[in-house]
Amino acid sequence: MTMSSIIQEMVLKFLSDKQEHSVQEIKHYLKERDIHDYTEGQFAGSLNTLMRNGLIKKVDRGIYSIKLRSENMRKCFVVSPIGNEGSEVRKRADQIFKYIIAPVCEETGFEPI
Numbered sequence: 001m002t003m004s005s006i007i008q009e010m011v012l013k014f015l016s017d018k019q020e021h022s023v024q025e026i027k028h029y030l031k032e033r034d035i036h037d038y039t040e041g042q043f044a045g046s047l048n049t050l051m052r053n054g055l056i057k058k059v060d061r062g063i064y065s066i067k068l069r070s071e072n073m074r075k076c077f078v079v080s081p082i083g084n085e086g087s088e089v090r091k092r093a094d095q096i097f098k099y100i101i102a103p104v105c106e107e108t109g110f111e112p113i
Contacts, residue, residue: 003038007046010035015056015066023047023062076101076110 007030014029015021027043030036047064050056057067078101083089097112105112 004042004046004049006035007038007043008050011046011050011064012055012066015064018066018068020059020063020065023064026064074110075113076105077113 010030010033011026014026030038047056051058055067056064059065078097080093080097081089082093083091102112
């Protein structure tokens with residue numbers, strides 16, 4: 001695992017409390033986790049990558065927070081057989097949507113429709 005990916009993983013973990021945190025707080029968290037052999041470029045690049053990927057947001061100068069799932073939510077339009085109400089086709093389609101498609105979509109940041 002590269003240093004940048006380690007930083008990104010730790011930043012996401014730290015910001016998962018859904019609070020706003022300063023760069024200094026993030027660096028302190030990294031230091032507590034014995035992660036200190038990184039350059040300023042790796043740190044800044046890691047934050048930029050997380051922002052570019054829509055996982056964190058810059059609230060103010062040097063202040064970051066995690067993006068809530070609802071802020072990141074993209075839509076996934078699902079096309080499947082519908083069938084008549086109460087039919088086997090309908091029951092099967094509803095089960096596949098509810099137990100397979102919807103959980104996977106939500107886990108990957110999509111709103112299943």
